[in-house]
Structures are given as C-alpha cells and as structure tokens.
Amino acid sequence: MTMAGEMSMIGSVILALFLAGYLGQQYLPPPKPKVIGLDLGTTFCSVGVFHPGTGDVEVIGDEEGRKSIPSAVSFTSTEVLAGHDGLDLADSNPENTIYDAKRFIGKIFEQELLEQESARYPFKVINNNGSAEFFVTTNQTFTVTPEFIGSRLLLKMRKMAERHLGVPIQRAVISVPAEFDERQRNYTIRAANLAGLDILRVINEPTAAAMAYGLHKVDVFNVLVVDLGGGTLDVSLLNKQGGMFLTRAMAGNNKLGGQDFSQRLLQYTMERVRQQYGIPPTLKEDIHHLRQAVEAAKLNLTLQPSADLRVPLHLEPQGDPKQPPQGPTKDPIIFQAVITRELFEELNADLFQKILVPVETVLAEGHLGKEEVDEIVLVGGSTRIPRIRKLISEYFGKEPNTSVDPDLAVVTGVAIQAGIMGGSWPLQVSAIEIPNRHLRKTIFN
Numbered sequence: 001m002t003m004a005g006e007m008s009m010i011g012s013v014i015l016a017l018f019l020a021g022y023l024g025q026q027y028l029p030p031p032k033p034k035v036i037g038l039d040l041g042t043t044f045c046s047v048g049v050f051h052p053g054t055g056d057v058e059v060i061g062d063e064e065g066r067k068s069i070p071s072a073v074s075f076t077s078t079e080v081l082a083g084h085d086g087l088d089l090a091d092s093n094p095e096n097t098i099y100d101a102k103r104f105i106g107k108i109f110e111q112e113l114l115e116q117e118s119a120r121y122p123f124k125v126i127n128n129n130g131s132a133e134f135f136v137t138t139n140q141t142f143t144v145t146p147e148f149i150g151s152r153l154l155l156k157m158r159k160m161a162e163r164h165l166g167v168p169i170q171r172a173v174i175s176v177p178a179e180f181d182e183r184q185r186n187y188t189i190r191a192a193n194l195a196g197l198d199i200l201r202v203i204n205e206p207t208a209a210a211m212a213y214g215l216h217k218v219d220v221f222n223v224l225v226v227d228l229g230g231g232t233l234d235v236s237l238l239n240k241q242g243g244m245f246l247t248r249a250m251a252g253n254n255k256l257g258g259q260d261f262s263q264r265l266l267q268y269t270m271e272r273v274r275q276q277y278g279i280p281p282t283l284k285e286d287i288h289h290l291r292q293a294v295e296a297a298k299l300n301l302t303l304q305p306s307a308d309l310r311v312p313l314h315l316e317p318q319g320d321p322k323q324p325p326q327g328p329t330k331d332p333i334i335f336q337a338v339i340t341r342e343l344f345e346e347l348n349a350d351l352f353q354k355i356l357v358p359v360e361t362v363l364a365e366g367h368l369g370k371e372e373v374d375e376i377v378l379v380g381g382s383t384r385i386p387r388i389r390k391l392i393s394e395y396f397g398k399e400p401n402t403s404v405d406p407d408l409a410v411v412t413g414v415a416i417q418a419g420i421m422g423g424s425w426p427l428q429v430s431a432i433e434i435p436n437r438h439l440r441k442t443i444f445n
C-alpha cells in the first residue's frame with residue numbers, strides 16, 4: 001500500500017469515528033436535566049425542568065399528576081405532611097397546619113404588626129425577637145420557622161422531580177417576589193439548603209414570567225408584568241438592556257384578588273336567597289355550599305357566557321338538638337340561579353377598575369408612556385377572567401401575552417433559567433438581573 005493510500009485509510013477511519021460520534025450524539029437520548037426550577041409561592045408551589053433535547057419546559061406533577069401543590073405543611077404526632085396531604089388536614093388539624101409561611105420568611109416585624117397578621121390564622125404565630133415562628137403541639141410542643149416550612153415544601157418538590165427524572169437532584173434555581181430584600185432572599189436560600197438543595201440563582205418572579213414568554217431572547221425593551229392571584233395584585237415594570245432585566249418600578253394591592261371577586265358573587269347570591277325565601281342563609285354549612293358553588297360558577301364564566309347554580313340549602317337548623325328526631329329529617333330546598341358573565345362583571349366592575357391603579361403608578365414612576373410598553377405579561381389565575389384581559393388590552397391598545405398558563409408562567413421561566421445554569425444545549429440566551437436595592441413597592445388597598 002502506498003503512503004497516500006495509508007493516509008486516506010486513516011482519514012476514512014477518522015471520518016467514520018467522527019460520523020459515529022456525530023450520529024451517536026444525534027440519536028442518543030439527551031442528557032437528563034440536573035438543575036430544577038422552583039416556584040415557592042404563597043398559596044401554591046411548582047417545580048419544572050428544561051429538557052435540553054427538545055427545548056421544552058416540563059412542569060412536574062405530584063403522585064397524582066397535579067402540577068401545583070398547596071403551600072401547606074401539617075404536623076401530626078407521627079408525620080410531617082406537605083402539599084395536598086398537608087392541606088387535607090387543615091380542617092381536622094387547624095392549629096398544626098401551617099400555610100402562608102412565605103408572608104413571614106426572613107422578615108423582621110414590629111410586635112403590633114405581627115399580632116395583626118397572626119390574628120388571621122388558626123395556627124399560633126409567636127414573636128422570636130422580631131422573627132415569626134409557628135407554635136406546633138402534637139404529642140410534643142415545639143416551634144418551627146418559616147424557612148423550615150419552606151424546606152418541607154421544597155423537599156417535597158425535589159422528591160417529585162427525582163421520582164419523575166430518575167436521577168438525584170442537588171441544584172436548583174428559585175424565584176422570589178421582586179420586593180424581597182436581601183434578608184428574605186437569604187432565608188429563602190436557607191430553606192432550600194435545609195431541603196438539601198444548592199441554589200445557583202435567585203430570580204424575581206416577574207422576570208421569570210417574562211422569560212416564560214421568551215422575552216429574554218427577543219428585541220423588547222419595556223415589559224409590564226401584571227400578577228393577579230387569589231388575594232394580591234403585583235405589577236412590575238421591567239427594563240431589558242443588553243440581556244439584563246432591571247426592575248424599574250413596582251406597585252400592588254395587598255387586598256385585591258380572586259377571593260374578592262368570589263365574595264361579591266357570594267353576597268349577591270345570599271341576597272337572592274333572602275329575597276326568595278324570606279330568610280338569609282346563616283347556617284355555616286349552607287354558606288359553605290354557596291361559597292363552593294359561586295367559586296365553581298366564577299371559573300365556568302371564564303369559558304362560558306353563563307353558569308347554573310344549584311345549591312341544596314337547609315336555611316333553618318335541623319330540628320331541636322335536645323329532642324329525638326321526629327320522623328325523617330326535613331329535605332333541603334334547592335336554590336337555583338343563572339349567573340351570566342355580564343352580571344359577574346357588573347358586580348365586580350369597581351374592583352376590576354382598581355387593577356389599573358398600580359399599572360398607572362409603575363408607568364408614572366418609570367417615566368414611561370403606556371404606548372412605550374413593548375410587551376404585557378399576565379400571571380396568576382385571576383388574569384384568566386375575560387373582562388380583566390379586555391380591560392388591560394384596551395388600556396394599552398394591544399394584546400397581552402397570555403399563551404402560557406398564568407398559574408405556571410413563573411415556574412416555566414425559572415425552569416428556563418435552570419436549564420441555562422445547567423449548561424443545556426442548544427445554547428440559550430441568558431437574562432441576568434440587576435439587583436435594585438433602593439426600589440420601594442407602592443401599596444394600595
């Protein structure tokens with residue numbers, strides 16, 4: 001064989017090896033995600049991963065496939081239960097079922113404010129030199145910190161991810177509200193450390209929501225994020241400069257959300273019962289059934305023009321508790337009503353209008369005209385309400401971004417950031433945040 005022939009054979013072998021490697025890379029299963037994205041919310045939590053192969057985000061379900069778990073942890077004499085299992089005990093074990101812990105994490109309280117806050121809960125909140133702790137009594141008595149509650153929820157999500165992916169997980173990216181200060185961020189990291197997780201980056205929730213829409217990759221400058229949940233409204237104005245998001249202004253309303261819209265519907269329905277039967281519903285059980293029915297109706301009205309209420313009511317106590325029952329107990333009456341979307345919108349017109357107040361504030365504080373907002377991102381379940389979407393699109397004269405499930409927008413963005421931190425291919429454009437220490441959030445009530 002000639003020298004040249006030998007060379008060309010070696011060449012072919014190298015080429016073949018190269019091809020095999022190339023093809024192998026094409027057809028081998030893509031690497032498993034190693035970094036998870038966590039949304040530790042006040043009422044719900046979610047965990048997601050970025051799949052490098054497909055470029056998709058997957059939000060991981062619990063044992064029953066539910067993609068959000070309630071932020072509740074319940075203590076019994078034998079167990080600590082987090083998520084749905086924890087919340088299921090809220091009625092039977094109210095003093096030892098802790099929720100809303102995020103409202104307390106890393107915060108220093110004045111005694112008076114802490115007492116005010118604690119009065120709303122069935123569990124006991126104590127003041128440990130300005131920090132909140134929860135008092136738990138099972139067959140032992142002890143206190144737990146808000147970060148411990150957070151750690152149990154994060155541990156639950158870590159296990160959900162490990163079970164689903166089949167690999168151990170030690171690293172994560174986590175989101176926090178934009179207004180969290182350094183101490184609140186540190187305590188959130190501590191919660192993750194207690195759950196055996198290293199936090200590679202903490203990102204703001206509005207930034208995560210913007211990333212869920214890929215706004216870190218496209219040419220936009222001003223992004224407005226409206227987050228309307230069950231009980232609070234948060235509006236943030238983000239500014240993107242050279243791949244970095246900066247929070248320019250924040251405003252919100254701590255007492256406006258889906259619960260208030262349901263409450264208006266409940267008041268209306270109770271008045272209808274009073275008109276029809278001459279007695280207002282006062283039995284706890286009746287009110288509970290009415291509340292469940294109006295909540296269901298509210299959700300249906302997002303997709304349908306009207307909803308039918310059918311609620312069994314007793315209206316009067318069942319006989320005299322001291323007397324043995326005389327014959328069969330009285331059958332409940334069936335209260336029926338049709339609720340139209342128009343009626344729901346009328347009942348809430350003033351509350352819906354209040355959504356624009358913090359929107360106008362962030363624009364004023366950011367010295368920005370509404371026509372200068374490039375993209376509007378809607379987050380939180382209550383932004384599904386058609387009238388609210390319309391109100392916002394009419395105000396800005398453009399459609400908001402709504403294609404991502406508003407309950408999962410934050411976790412989707414955090415998972416994308418987790419994919420970037422995990423070095424996933426194909427190469428993603430990263431977005432970094434400029435921390436803004438001096439920014440204050442304006443609160444309306």
Ligand SMILES: *[C@@H]1O[C@H](CO)[C@@H](O)[C@H](O)[C@H]1NC(C)=O
Pocket residue numbers: 077078139140
């Ligand atoms: C509490 O009760 C459980 C079982 O009911 C028991 O396993 C546990 O040891 C008890 N703890 C204490 C401190 O008594």
Ligand SMILES: *[C@@H]1O[C@H](CO)[C@@H](O)[C@H](O)[C@H]1NC(C)=O
Pocket residue numbers: 129130
């Ligand atoms: C209580 O907190 C203050 C400041 O927040 C600190 O100076 C003091 O040492 C703390 N006391 C205890 C007993 O931890």
Ligand SMILES: *[C@@H]1O[C@H](CO)[C@@H](O)[C@H](O)[C@H]1NC(C)=O
Pocket residue numbers: 182183186
């Ligand atoms: C937060 O943690 C960092 C790093 O551990 C530390 O340098 C900083 O002082 C902490 N800040 C607060 C307010 O606790």
Ligand SMILES: *[C@@H]1O[C@H](CO)[C@@H](O)[C@H](O)[C@H]1NC(C)=O
Pocket residue numbers: 293296297300306307308309310
């Ligand atoms: C809501 O919709 C579901 C399914 O379409 C239906 O079963 C339910 O009765 C509706 N509820 C109300 C209050 O309209």
Ligand SMILES: *[C@@H]1O[C@H](CO)[C@@H](O)[C@H](O)[C@H]1NC(C)=O
Pocket residue numbers: 213214215218375399400401402
């Ligand atoms: C939503 O965001 C994308 C950027 O990923 C943009 O292209 C689109 O036009 C936006 N607006 C709407 C109404 O979907």
